[in-house]
Amino acid sequence: MFGAGQRAARRPAAAGAAPAAHADPPAVRMRGVVKSYGGREAVRGIDLTVAQGETFAFLGPNGAGKTTTIRMLCTLAAPSAGSIEIAGHDTRTAPRQVRRSLGLVFQETTLDPELTAEENLRFHADLYALPAAGLGGRIDAMLGLVGLRERRNSLVRTFSGGMQRRLEIARGLMHRPRLLFLDEPTIGLDPQTRAQVWTHLAEIRRREGTTVFLTTHYLDEAEQCDRIAIIDEGRIVAEGSPDALKAVIGSDRVQLRTDDDEAAAALLRARFGLEPAVADDGITVRVADGARLVPAVCAGLDVAVYEVVVSRPSLDDVFLHFTGRDIRDDRTGAGGLS
């Protein structure tokens, strides 16, 4: 589907500053992690460090290897090669400590629908052997955090998808993990509920200081994170803060509507050395710093300017740049596990 040249050109881009040196071990450290299923490689060599306290997004289309990576990080699957450390504990040699230090929200629900919300949390407390003292308060606080205090005695079976997801987040935090993994936490939710989940996640970061590692194929969600790794076909193709990644694209998009677009375009070419594209709805130019261009253009063009719109590069542009594809195209295709 794409030229070999383009594929060969894909390399992890070192955009953005490396995570700050910390006295504590990083929340996640992956080195050369590979996972193959019967000869097919789902994950093809991932090196990744996530600092404590960060909110980190794994952005990639369906079948990219996000869930497979999460499964290895949480000790449910063993890597075929490479090593993983969670908060300094190796997933192979110290799975118990690893499990103790992380909370999980899987892509599919893992609640018991025949139990009440509170019972689900109590059972979680038993599984993690949380001290009985203060448990009632913790349950109450976690239910309050995700706005489910009033439904504590309802069977989970009667919950909507969004409520179930919020309860799972509350449960994942019950044992105060240093690190919370969320695999596509908002998949299948309506936009309003998605926004709600994000509000709760922000609240969690503020109140619990938990490192959050999430996977998503929604660009607007990745945008809200401190750092992003773009994963495609089992490899990380770019990594950095949203701004740093966008800076790789380099240019803003400036759209102009003028009295005479052809004349304005000619002037932009002659006086500013730009490459404007003229269409029915106006002129588009790409420049490194769009905001600076605006006053210059208004002063320097002899044509009346009606409207100027400057857009920073979006993550769509970033994704397209690094994978050669639009992430939205993969929503229905791919055919892999979603």
Added chain:
Amino acid sequence: MTATSVGPAPSAAPEPGRFAAEWRAGVMVWRREMIHFLRNRTGMAVSLLQPLLFLYILGIGLSRMFSGPGSSSDYMVFLFPGVLVMAAQAPAISVGASIVWDRESGFLREMLVAPVRRSTLLVGKCLGGATVAACQGGVVLASAGLTGIPYRLGMFAELLAELVLASLAMTVMGAVVAVRTRRVRTFHTVLTVLTAPLVFLSGLMFPVSAMPAWMAAVTVVNPLTYAVDAMRRSVLSHYDAPAGSRLFDPVRWGGHAVPPLLSVALVAAFCAVVVAAASRAFSRTE
């Protein structure tokens, strides 16, 4: 209260004692089985109906055909331990189904990523199933008087203990299949195919002594044979069986009657071996 329980700096909970943690997780798994059982009253009633119908309709009907020397309630007494096992069978096997269902529905993952051993989860599950099964069997046991078995405390305690063991044996059989199965339907198919011969070739409905040699040979390797036999010995210690009846012949190894305690030990050993095998398989999957 929120202010104290939600501190700004999260710290992973302190590592509790290893054994205490496993124990608590095991009890949780056990309790969850109990809750599911108690919340499913209809299922409970329906699965009780079958053994009771079996005992009081089929049993009474068949007892006319077996009327040898002695009273016609002999066959009912003979059948009684088998019906206890049958009453426990459905709930015992449904534990296996619930393992598969937990996998399908996702809750299994919640347990698998917890910092506990998988064998703990499995043992909790099996003991939960055995408890439910023994409760169901216990209801049938309470109706013993209707068959002519006298109510004696010692005998009932013995029967109940043997019933728990028999329930456990059937539960672990379900579990060992369940840990290798991904679909509930597959599980039910496999289990139906497995349990029918186990039940019929256990001397549960007709005595081993009346079977042709090849059939009797199969009963010797069937754990249910020993569970049923041990219960039957317990009943016979308080019931006067007619002298000439073949119904109450004990299980024999080459002409020697197997002592009831050995039967119990064999069933217990079977449970231990199968649970270990299931735990091993369970630890390797996923």
